[in-house]
Amino acid sequence: MALLLTLILTLILFIKPLVTYLTTKTLTKYYPPLNPLSNHTTLSYIYEHRHRFRTQRLYNKHLHHNHRIIRLSPTSLSIADPKAIPAIYGHGTPCVKDDVYALTKGTHTHFNMLNTISRDDHSRKRRMLANAFSTKNLQQWEYKIADKVERLLGKLDGMCIPPPSSSSSSSSSSSSSNALINGDGDEVDMRYWLNLFTVDAIADIGLSVKLGLLDKGSDEVVVDGEVVRYIECLHRGNRVSSWVIGASGWIGLLRGVSCVVSPYLREQWECGRRFGRVVRGLVDQRLGVQESGEKLSDFLGLDAGSDTTAIALTNVMYYLIKNPPSLEKLREEVSGALLGEEVAPYAKVRNLPYLKACLEESLRLSPPVSRGLERKTPPEGMYILGERIPGNVTVSVPTYAIHRDPEIFPDPEAFWPERWLEDDEKVKQMRAVFIPFSSGARACIGRNITFIEQQILVSTLVHRYEFELPSKGWMLEWEEAFNLWPGRMPVRIWRRDGYVIH
Numbered sequence: 020m021a022l023l024l025t026l027i028l029t030l031i032l033f034i035k036p037l038v039t040y041l042t043t044k045t046l047t048k049y050y051p052p053l054n055p056l057s058n059h060t061t062l063s064y065i066y067e068h069r070h071r072f073r074t075q076r077l078y079n080k081h082l083h084h085n086h087r088i089i090r091l092s093p094t095s096l097s098i099a100d101p102k103a104i105p106a107i108y109g110h111g112t113p114c115v116k117d118d119v120y121a122l123t124k125g126t127h128t129h130f131n132m133l134n135t136i137s138r139d140d141h142s143r144k145r146r147m148l149a150n151a152f153s154t155k156n157l158q159q160w161e162y163k164i165a166d167k168v169e170r171l172l173g174k175l176d177g178m179c180i181p182p183p184s185s186s187s188s189s190s191s192s193s194s195s196s197n198a199l200i201n202g203d204g205d206e207v208d209m210r211y212w213l214n215l216f217t218v219d220a221i222a223d224i225g226l227s228v229k230l231g232l233l234d235k236g237s238d239e240v241v242v243d244g245e246v247v248r249y250i251e252c253l254h255r256g257n258r259v260s261s262w263v264i265g266a267s268g269w270i271g272l273l274r275g276v277s278c279v280v281s282p283y284l285r286e287q288w289e290c291g292r293r294f295g296r297v298v299r300g301l302v303d304q305r306l307g308v309q310e311s312g313e314k315l316s317d318f319l320g321l322d323a324g325s326d327t328t329a330i331a332l333t334n335v336m337y338y339l340i341k342n343p344p345s346l347e348k349l350r351e352e353v354s355g356a357l358l359g360e361e362v363a364p365y366a367k368v369r370n371l372p373y374l375k376a377c378l379e380e381s382l383r384l385s386p387p388v389s390r391g392l393e394r395k396t397p398p399e400g401m402y403i404l405g406e407r408i409p410g411n412v413t414v415s416v417p418t419y420a421i422h423r424d425p426e427i428f429p430d431p432e433a434f435w436p437e438r439w440l441e442d443d444e445k446v447k448q449m450r451a452v453f454i455p456f457s458s459g460a461r462a463c464i465g466r467n468i469t470f471i472e473q474q475i476l477v478s479t480l481v482h483r484y485e486f487e488l489p490s491k492g493w494m495l496e497w498e499e500a501f502n503l504w505p506g507r508m509p510v511r512i513w514r515r516d517g518y519v520i521h
Contacts, residue, residue, distance in 0.1 A: 324468070
């Protein structure tokens with residue numbers, strides 16, 4: 020057994036990386052590696068995973084070492100240059116989605132719109148859904164969003180504190196393992212409640228399923244008699260999958276070994292499988308029968324549709340609370356549009372320029388998908404930034420890094436919504452590199468629904484409540500798996516002047 024293990028480790032750590040290095044050596048000549056393993060093996064992705072925020076580290080490498088192109092693995096390049104966006108993601112690009120997407124479908128035989136590699140298959144699926152995801156058609160579901168907003172308000176009203184006196188300190192904070200409020204009962208984890216909102220909303224919009232998570236104040240769902248923590252299982256499964264997904268060629272082995280050597284990792288993999296069962300169970304509840312694999316596209320909606328919108332909502336609320344002048348300016352705009360409505364009607368807030376600027380500035384600073392979305396060059400190779408990139412090389416533009424190009428976004432670390440309200444030529448330049456939803460034919464089809472949810476909910480929240488973070492210097496932390504998750508966000512909330520808690 021010991022000899023077999025030694026042989027396996029020798030193969031993994033020495034022989035295969037050496038072969039890969041020799042067969043792809045041409046890339047090493049030109050592009051500096053992200054880490055010591057990047058020249059030799061895709062296991063470099065696992066090396067990077069020890070950092071909770073991998074793309075921030077990549078950004079620092081691009082920025083501080085002044086490298087436009089960095090090697091991520093023997094056959095993968097990160098390219099932080101605005102001109103690379105149309106070359107890699109544009110409608111006329113010869114690039115296709117990288118094989119890593121096919122690995123995300125797991126054991127299912129069906130590809131959904133996110134992970135299909137085939138352009139024809141993607142075009143067919145997108146045509147089927149494009150009309151349903153148009154802003155015009157999504158507006159018919161506004162009543163479902165409004166219903167979830169009302170339920171969230173009912174819960175938040177019950178957790179409001181009396182307005183603090185002017186002499187009260189804003190620096191007090193307390194800690195607790197409770198997911199919802201602290202031991203004193205005066206802090207609300209907004210990240211958790213916003214996630215309950217997005218799960219309830221997308222389940223109702225996409226499947227007409229009433230999960231009732233907001234009413235329960237919990238992410239527990241029951242499918243086929245099994246109680247499953249929806250958000251917890253989604254995050255655990257994505258966390259462990261993201262640990263190995265970039266290590267192409269090793270995924271099956273790494274998954275098997277991790278399940279054997281680590282009970283913790285084995286439980287993470289099982290959580291991911293539980294989430295898959297939840298989605299299939301919810302779809303079956305609605306359809307009543309087992310249809311073809313096409314229904315697994317709902318997995319995409321319940322996963323990406325709930326998680327990324329919750330991330331965006333959490334981030335924009337955080338940035339607004341941290342920047343009181345921006346929050347007050349937004350309140351003035353919203354107050355001028357609303358006439359006593361409890362829930363902001365979409366028709367009244369859809370065209371508010373400062374609201375849109377706040378949402379876009381938050382997406383710029385903290386895009387829900389911060390890494391570069393992987394594409395593969397054609398077999399014959401192609402030119403990017405005037406350099407010839409060999410065929411079948413994975414290329415990507417890191418969203419987090421390109422959104423911080425100081426030539427396009429001055430003072431890039433500042434939350435400054437006003438930048439989106441400058442002259443048209445400047446805004447046009449920014450939009451050309453603004454890719455939180457990717458770009459081109461494979462851009463996110465769900466961007467309309469996430470904006471509708473954000474415009475309605477953010478307007479309602481800032482109009483109704485005051486917010487306070489645990490202390491003036493408190494900072495939100497992020498963890499990167501597939502998505503860039505904000506951590507727990509404890510806030511104290513109270514009704515604004517003119518509102519009465521019923």
